[in-house]
Amino acid sequence: MPFKVNKDRRHKIPRQRHRVTNWPAYEAGLRSRGSLTVWFTEDAIEGWRAAPRTTRGGQPSYSDLAIATALTLRAVFHLALRQTEGLIASILQLLGIDLAVPDHTTLSRRAETLEVPRPCGGQAPVHLLVDSTGLKFCGPGEWLTEKHGTRRRRSWRKLHLATDADTGRIVASVLTGHDADDGGQVGPLLERVDGPVASLTADGAYDRDDVHAEIMARHPEAEIIVPPRSSAVPSASARATPTARDRHLQIIAERGRMGWQRASGYNWRALVEADVSRWKRVIGDGLRSQTDGRQATEVAIAAEVLNRMLDLGRPEYVRIA
Known part of the structure; x- marks a missing residue:
């Protein structure tokens, strides 16, 4: 993201300003x-x-x-x-x-056993934005830790989301333990997506061979937009048959990281971070249920609630500064 590339002079970067055009x-x-x-x-x-x-x-x-x-x-x-x-x-x-x-x-x-209908997908290919966040569900809270100095950490679980870049709707969600890695949940997320996938955008934690293989196995025509690591090198077949990762490395070498972000559309990944923030503000940052089945139902209903709220009204805005 731009603020990460310019972190040494971040305090000098002005904050973007937008104006909502459909406010009523x-x-x-x-x-x-x-x-x-x-x-x-x-x-x-x-x-x-x-x-x-x-x-x-x-x-x-x-x-x-x-x-x-x-x-x-x-x-x-x-x-x-x-x-x-x-x-x-x-x-x-x-x-x-x-x-x-x-x-x-x-x-x-x-x-515990309620089956919540999955979000309905259209026939058009979707552009997926993938990210994860943590949800607390039990254990001592911040006040108890500060008051009595307990060292027992609050338990939490990890929520993995896949949202549609065009509509902002949550099309798939997976709830795992806190020790689950992000890249390993790409397959379960794609299983919950109905219809074709045009592209998948994620952060550098998904720069793994198994993630690329999982996407290509399910959606061979999908474009993978994942930033390579700073130490990444081209594959052995980069000149003859370059992979998507090799093409990303080539653009980065020619235009730099910022140029690659603009050319690939990676900056759209900020929308899934906005969905995560919306989840925390509207639903909360914790889970009320205790068992795995009830927690899965709670997450599925929360995703449906956010999608319904988004259908009621979505802001349209233009940048003014």
Whole structure:
């Protein structure tokens, strides 16, 4: 990124300024993000009760749509399970709808196996932007560490995201342990992407042979935009059959790192960092669930929440300075 290349004189680089050109529509979308009518639709009311099962076992009282609706409200308004139960009960009472309310134990149990639909992809090839971040979920917090000097570190997990550069939507997400490497999750992310991939852009942590091989095996026509390491050298077949990495090294040798970033479109990777920041500000920087299955459901619902909010209104802006 430019600020990394110019880190020795970063204090002299002025901050970019932008002006939103569709402010009335974007402001209306921001207000709609807090409206209950957005999340409690007629489809949720009609499909609230579960369909009778044809196999042996107890009959479920609530459909997957009802559980997903409750967990969505929980993610949007940062509620505990009991408070989510109370919020849904009050909404149904205000609407005058005679529906049963799932209790907090039902929500917790069903979240373990709930299947959240994947984001729908179009037929056009997508330009993927990949990055990862950490999410805290248990252990002593910052206050306890500072107050009592405990050395036990807070546990956390790593969230891997793949977003569409054109729409800003999260098209795939993977939750792993904190010791999982970024490059090893390219395959699982691509498995969750429906449709063709035109390009994949990531930072230098993904400059690995297995990452390139994984992308080429699934999407041979995809362009790989990953900055080579500072110590990278061309491959043995660079002159006869240059790889994508060899071509990147050639452009860097001719134009420098900044010239390569502009020519390759690597600077668009800042959009996935903006999505990570949006996740932390809207959803939070932690996980409320304790088991792997519930955490996976929590992450999938959070990604769907951010995509819905983005559909309500997205800013269009131009640079003014």
